Amino acid sequence: MMAQVLPAARRYGIAVVTVALFAFLAATTDGFLSQANFRNILDQQSALLIAASFATITMIAGGFDISAASVYVVAPLFALQVENSTGNVVLAVAAGVAVGLVVGVANGLVVTALKVNSFIATLATSFMVFGAGFLISDRSVLRATTDAYPAIARTRWWGITTGAWIAAAVVAVAWILLSRSRFGRHVYAAGGNAEAARLAGVPVARVKTICFAMSGAAAGLAGVVSSSRSLSALPSDDFSFVFGVIAAVVVGGTSIAGGEGAVWRTIAGAFFIALMINGFNLHQIDPIWQRVIQGAVILAAVSIDSWTQRRSQ
């Protein structure tokens, strides 16, 4: 009995813990169980979910993409420049996504052709992209000039914002791609054992490059959705977005070493962190303490992951 329960608990641990946290907050916290609160959480998580679902795939393929933050900051600056000058929202969104795609392809090529460690490569491209953001925006805030741009993420369908709908669609695509497609199997193989994958006919370099390209494009879309929610975009060199993304992926249980993980894990990880913060806010806990606790939770998650991996060897 225990022999069967324990591996299952290990396997679905993050889902169990997230549900437990939900139940705990529902039982103890006024204002938690309300439609408005849930809609809010969903809307707030939309940008992170878009970027994190594809960041998961990249991490499973053995890549570590830290450039998501820079793309998230800079893609909307490009998008808004296009919107301001053409008034065309479709072109604006395409421009934002294209920025991410270009950065992602560059990351992929540097990592696979030049064999640079992906953390270092994407850190370096991050600085370049952040710099490009200041250049394109002339160091100032850009604001949407049409009504259509805010509508991208702020329209409500059945009470839920389009930002959240977009996130749901992106998550679904990433999930199916990873769990059902031949490409998804190749991702697991490339990250789990690159040499074995190569000998099994998997085009490892191509697979990894596509992963970086997709996670770049997803980060670009995340930035556009976020700027649509806030009606504006500001150049910065703020890395914090990617830390939130990595936290969600890792707390979910996807292995930093590659080869293991799932999109559903990242969703669970993202909502675990979101619920935690929501609970803190409803209980009016000092934001500084929130950070401390959040850090401790991430540390605990990664420690447990590494412990179970050692155990299973």
Place this chain on the structure above:
Amino acid sequence: MKSAEALLTVRNVSKRFGATHALKDVSVTFEAGRVHGLVGENGAGKSTLCGVVLGVHAPDSGGLVLGGSSLSLDSPAQGAAHGLVGVAQELSLLPAMGVVDNVVLGSEERWGPFVNDRANRRRVEALMAEHGLEVPLDTRAGSLPVADQQKVEILRALGRESRLVVLDEPTARLASHEAADLRSTVRELAEQGVAVVYVSHFLNEVLSVADTVTVMRDGRIVRTGPAGAETHGTLVEGMTGRHIGEVFPPKPPAPAGDAGVVLRVKDLCSIGGEFSDVSFDIRAGEILGLAGLVGAGRSEVAHAIYGAGRVASGSVEVGGRRLSGTVEDALANGVGLIPESRRDQGLMARRPVRDNTTLPHLRRFGGLLGIRTGREQMAAGQACDDVGVRAESMLAPVEALSGGNQQKVLFARAVLGEPRLLIADEPTRGVDVGSKRAIYEALNQMARSGCAVLLVSSELEEVIGTCHRALVMRGGRIVAEYAGADMVDANLLSAAFGAGEKAEARPR
């Protein structure tokens, strides 16, 4: 011979790694001034036993007795402090550092916090003079020939006033005259009162250098006795638990004279010089062995045929079609490879058995909404059944299986591709005797169904016991071909070692 004094006794040691019971109640005594040979098949527990002696592995039960008092080791450093040192098969030198630095590593002469290079150099020179070992001191360790690197390792061991030295496959990478040198070094070590544990696959070598031999099988000690009482045959029998004949199923009939040529390799040369001018054919239904020492270029040839290694010139034809030199093309033309190392080149340890089996063949299960997992699972299950994989579930991670079953998963992967040419690189490395036989039977089955089989193997018995014909490689070239009654140990060995000639420069 000097009277033998017990130096280190291993008492009732057991050790498990997950599901594998690597050592079962092992007791053995190593004596000062004696060379103690340790033989057994891959996976018999030799390396684990050495690891226990050196402090790499802590035993689950039982313990060590050193010079009359019991000893427990938590790390190799503690073992070294007691004079127990190992020279690993995979050299553990720091390639970018000098020879002197490597020899004194961890026991440097110092002035306060600073390393005293001159004193270190004097120490190493004294060591070399004392033991008659010559190594150039002014080069980086990584640029020395393998034989010299081995000497550096041995000097390191000697420099620590060792009482017991474990040599794990010390001659596997050496040319024959170098191997002979090494054996005299080993004898000399023993003369000076060191206990030497000598692990080797070359049984004749063990018989010639060792005073005592311990035979291991499946984690147990079969027997320990004087080397003079053993022969090649008795050792093999002890290691496998069977007569040589019983390990190998009867060979499939040799292909008829008119059987078509499946693989034609012509003048194949590698870019890095690992092999050159390799030419041979394999016919349908034929099992061809590729024998030779480690580093002779066999795996490199296998990889080149499979499109996984870069080739400078020459051609590979399968079924009359010239391959383009990519893995994808090889797979599409019915070539399957079972790689040498299932851990490094074969399996995704944490992925399910199913995914590991079907990875190269996923196109076949393609549907509108991705892979049709139902069909995929059936096919994977069928292939695994065919080669006798025992797994609780197709969805269990492959790392949960025993070594033999993991190896069979690789076999199932190859079989699923219905290959015309199967390349098996050391397919029985690290599997137990029972699984070995199952793997040989699977190879035979492939041959009977008309597949051409290329078996790369370091175990001569395996080549002789399974192949219709054998090629021997040395220094990147095919130097001999044997079939029928000529395909015997002595011929293959002398061809592999280049007996009778001065051993030439070996490729690195």
